[in-house]
Amino acid sequence: MTDAPAPIALAAKSRGPWPLSLVVGGALTVVVVLTALIAFVWTPYDVEAVDIAAKLAAPSSTHPFGTDHFGRDVLSMIMVGAQNSLAVALVAVGIGAGIGVPLGLTAAARGGWVDELVMRGNDLIFAFPALLLAVMITAVMGPGAINAIIAIGLFNIPVFTRVARGAAMGLWTREYILAARTAGKSKALISVQHILPNLMSLLVVQAAIQFAVGIVAEAGLSYVGLGAQPPMPSWGRMLAEAQTMIGFAPWLAVMPGLAIFITVLGLSLTGDGLRDLFDPRVRRER
Amino acid sequence: MSVLDIRDLSLSIGSTPILKKVSLSVAPGEILGLVGESGSGKSMTSLAILGLTPPRAAVTGEIRLNGQLISGATDAALQKVRGRDVGIIFQEPMTALNPVMTIGDQVAETVRLHKGVSRKEALAVARAVLDRVGLPAERFPLSRFPHELSGGQRQRVAIAIAIALTPRLLIADEATTALDVTTQAQVLELLKRLVREDGMGLILITHDLAVVAETADRVAVMKDGELVEEGDTRRIFTGMTHPYSQRLLANAVHAPTRKAAVQHDAPPVLQVEGLVREYAGARRLFGKADAFRAVDDVSLSIQPGESVGLVGESGCGKSTLLRAILALETPQAGRVLVRGRDITAARGAALKAIRRDIQVVFQDPYGSFDPRWTVARLVAENFHLLDAQPSPAEARRRVDQMLEQVGLPASAGDKYPHEFSGGQRQRIAIARALITDPAVIALDEAVSALDVSIRAQILDLLADLSSRLGLSYLFVTHDLTVVRAVTDRLLVMQAGKIVEQGQTAAVFATPSHPYTQKLLAATPDLARNIGALDAAHKETVR
Numbered sequence: 001m002t003d004a005p006a007p008i009a010l011a012a013k014s015r016g017p018w019p020l021s022l023v024v025g026g027a028l029t030v031v032v033v034l035t036a037l038i039a040f041v042w043t044p045y046d047v048e049a050v051d052i053a054a055k056l057a058a059p060s061s062t063h064p065f066g067t068d069h070f071g072r073d074v075l076s077m078i079m080v081g082a083q084n085s086l087a088v089a090l091v092a093v094g095i096g097a098g099i100g101v102p103l104g105l106t107a108a109a110r111g112g113w114v115d116e117l118v119m120r121g122n123d124l125i126f127a128f129p130a131l132l133l134a135v136m137i138t139a140v141m142g143p144g145a146i147n148a149i150i151a152i153g154l155f156n157i158p159v160f161t162r163v164a165r166g167a168a169m170g171l172w173t174r175e176y177i178l179a180a181r182t183a184g185k186s187k188a189l190i191s192v193q194h195i196l197p198n199l200m201s202l203l204v205v206q207a208a209i210q211f212a213v214g215i216v217a218e219a220g221l222s223y224v225g226l227g228a229q230p231p232m233p234s235w236g237r238m239l240a241e242a243q244t245m246i247g248f249a250p251w252l253a254v255m256p257g258l259a260i261f262i263t264v265l266g267l268s269l270t271g272d273g274l275r276d277l278f279d280p281r282v283r284r285e286r
Numbered sequence: 287m288s289v290l291d292i293r294d295l296s297l298s299i300g301s302t303p304i305l306k307k308v309s310l311s312v313a314p315g316e317i318l319g320l321v322g323e324s325g326s327g328k329s330m331t332s333l334a335i336l337g338l339t340p341p342r343a344a345v346t347g348e349i350r351l352n353g354q355l356i357s358g359a360t361d362a363a364l365q366k367v368r369g370r371d372v373g374i375i376f377q378e379p380m381t382a383l384n385p386v387m388t389i390g391d392q393v394a395e396t397v398r399l400h401k402g403v404s405r406k407e408a409l410a411v412a413r414a415v416l417d418r419v420g421l422p423a424e425r426f427p428l429s430r431f432p433h434e435l436s437g438g439q440r441q442r443v444a445i446a447i448a449i450a451l452t453p454r455l456l457i458a459d460e461a462t463t464a465l466d467v468t469t470q471a472q473v474l475e476l477l478k479r480l481v482r483e484d485g486m487g488l489i490l491i492t493h494d495l496a497v498v499a500e501t502a503d504r505v506a507v508m509k510d511g512e513l514v515e516e517g518d519t520r521r522i523f524t525g526m527t528h529p530y531s532q533r534l535l536a537n538a539v540h541a542p543t544r545k546a547a548v549q550h551d552a553p554p555v556l557q558v559e560g561l562v563r564e565y566a567g568a569r570r571l572f573g574k575a576d577a578f579r580a581v582d583d584v585s586l587s588i589q590p591g592e593s594v595g596l597v598g599e600s601g602c603g604k605s606t607l608l609r610a611i612l613a614l615e616t617p618q619a620g621r622v623l624v625r626g627r628d629i630t631a632a633r634g635a636a637l638k639a640i641r642r643d644i645q646v647v648f649q650d651p652y653g654s655f656d657p658r659w660t661v662a663r664l665v666a667e668n669f670h671l672l673d674a675q676p677s678p679a680e681a682r683r684r685v686d687q688m689l690e691q692v693g694l695p696a697s698a699g700d701k702y703p704h705e706f707s708g709g710q711r712q713r714i715a716i717a718r719a720l721i722t723d724p725a726v727i728a729l730d731e732a733v734s735a736l737d738v739s740i741r742a743q744i745l746d747l748l749a750d751l752s753s754r755l756g757l758s759y760l761f762v763t764h765d766l767t768v769v770r771a772v773t774d775r776l777l778v779m780q781a782g783k784i785v786e787q788g789q790t791a792a793v794f795a796t797p798s799h800p801y802t803q804k805l806l807a808a809t810p811d812l813a814r815n816i817g818a819l820d821a822a823h824k825e826t827v828r
Contacts, residue, residue: 174653174654175648175649175650175653175654176653176654176655176656178609178612178614178646178648179646179648179654179655179667179715179718180656180667181614182612182614182641182644182645182646182668183641183667183668183670183671184637184638184641184670184671185667185670194656197656197658198656198657198658
């Protein structure tokens with residue numbers, strides 16, 4: 001008579017080959033992260049060095065990605081821009097998970113009015129379009145990378161709350177949770193010791209997806225001028241500036257566009273791959 | 287001519303043999319009981335008949351249906367056979383039906399697929415078939431959805447789908463296992479009637495020997511993919527020749543030897559007084575919500591060393607009662623005293639002290655452990671109830687000692703739950719319950735999911751622990767056979783109330799409440815059935 005739901009993302013028991021999406025996505029992500037790290041110690045050119053003589057140079061051996069209208073090296077700007085994008089998205093995911101997961105676990109554990117309060121608060125944030133929310137925050141607090149982080153992070157909270165609450169609710173009916181309760185453990189302790197570890201794989205997958213969403217959101221905010229401010233390079237602003245020159249200097253738009261594309265693709269594939277890896281049901285069907 | 291003829295059917299997946307040279311036949315109008323424990327290959331045999339073996343399985347041998355060779359046939363050819371010549375009913379009535387299709391459409395679907403008739407004609411057939419399986423039009427119109435039906439009614443719909451085209455062969459794979467005993471008895475009766483009326487062959491796959499003894503004409507016993515014994519039901523049950531079948535039968539009727547050590551004069555270890563547990567029903571626009579009383583003014587008590595059974599069908603409130611006793615749910619009224627202390631009123635350290643004395647073993651040997659914890663950590667979880675936590679080394683020493691007590695090697699502590707079999711996991715659950723040295727252990731269907739041989743071992747272990755440690759048990763179960771074998775006293779629960787209680791033997795001998803009588807009559811009783819088989823045989827011989 002067991003009508004129990006299938007286990008939520010149990011660790012894969014049979015160590016088969018890794019999902020292709022994880023291998024490809026992981027490789028792309030590693031390339032992007034390495035690029036950002038290398039930019040801390042070395043870039044081909046100084047990103048703030050203006051060289052009007054070499055302005056709008058097409059990609060060549062001296063400037064592999066070309067130069068912009070101030071003669072700045074596009075490759076260097078993209079490398080440093082990666083730092084900005086990754087940092088904003090990473091911290092925003094951290095904020096979302098750091099606040100959202102405990103909220104979701106609490107809502108699932110307590111139920112009743114606590115659950116109601118948390119979930120209606122969630123709906124409130126969800127109801128605002130993410131970009132509008134960001135515009136509001138930056139309008140009040142002024143543009144800048146920090147405020148972009150807060151805006152994107154805030155948007156991430158309900159996503160993590162929902163995922164954590166939904167999965168935790170399923171786990172609370174399991175017999176091992178009942179057994180832990182007969183061991184006299186408080187709901188908070190059970191949430192930390194039993195629920196959270198069993199949700200981890202699910203949350204890691206969600207984090208990878210939110211990371212990708214965060215990159216796009218950051219680029220969008222920078223594009224409308226609400227993200228990182230000059231002279232700090234950012235992919236979104238590079239795209240915005242390239243707009244008027246796309247006819248005669250297409251590389252200015254193509255290069256940051258590709259950077260965003262590769263990063264988001266890499267992270268999304270990683271998320272999909274991790275889900276396949278963690279979820280034995282998806283694995284079998286592959 | 288036989289309906290089904292299987293010759294030397296072998297099946298392997300990779301290098302693992304699943305079936306080894308199985309030969310079987312079923313005559314028209316005959317019920318063949320196919321019994322065996324989990325992993326014996328009985329379900330795989332039925333899937334092979336339908337050509338539904340896993341994609342990587344290598345199959346050899348011959349399967350003939352109505353004389354027509356179907357082994358090795360193409361999938362397109364087999365699709366015509368499935369549903370038309372062979373019908374199958376699975377165990378789980380909850381998932382066997384499509385929840386978004388009406389029952390009429392689901393039965394009609396099979397008809398339309400094979401007969402190519404119009405929807406209207408197919409629905410007319412569906413109506414007739416549903417009438418035949420005991421779902422009359424006035425109460426069960428074709429427009430009903432599965433969620434509006436009970437488990438037994440859904441199983442009737444599944445049967446209707448299987449017999450809609452009057453197949454020559456019907457396969458019932460544990461089709462009554464998930465049902466309550468009274469419903470099970472009705473469904474078995476229905477299957478017998480259909481076999482008689484249509485003259486089809488029926489393969490009744492089950493682990494329950496008592497069901498086979500009262501239903502089947504012939505019995506085949508499987509073990510590890512081999513057919514170890516086959517013959518007339520009476521012959522099998524009165525004179526089994528193969529040691530495995532003999533062991534199977536012995537385990538099925540196994541009653542552990544228990545030393546009567548009930549301390550009648552001592553104060554009770556568990557006392558429940560006037561317990562009420564209500565659930566709020568659907569909210570009304572005006573006025574108070576309807577309340578559903580799952581547990582209605584229940585009182586009971588258990589003496590030290592006593593083993594008490596609490597039986598009833600699903601939905602009778604026994605699980606809710608158990609949860610209230612374990613303080614997992616708060617009752618609306620009444621008290622639960624564990625060694626004189628009220629668990630419902632206690633909080634904090636006082637509650638922990640009471641919890642040490644009452645522990646629980648759950649049904650599902652797969653769901654009752656956190657898959658990410660080692661066995662040692664799981665068993666040690668209840669140390670949380672102690673005022674002073676033992677040191678890690680001391681905790682481990684006590685865990686290892688406890689694992690040995692329940693018949694597991696101490697090295698088990700470093701492994702994870704999924705590395706153990708169902709019976710071993712139940713031993714781990716018992717070790718976890720025992721680690722704080724409790725006075726009472728509640729067993730929530732604790733042996734229901736186990737094969738008979740494993741069940742016999744666990745019952746022996748429980749009996750042994752009880753006599754050594756003076757433990758009291760509260761067996762909460764729907765399985766009367768188990769209760770009869772291991773309890774001193776019996777409580778029968780129906781619709782939230784205890785309707786009958788008394789010494790187990792006395793209740794079984796002279797049940798006084800009509801519900802108890804109905805329950806006992808519906809419960810397949812192996813000894814009684816074998817006796818009846820023998821009597822019928824003597825009758826015919828004379």
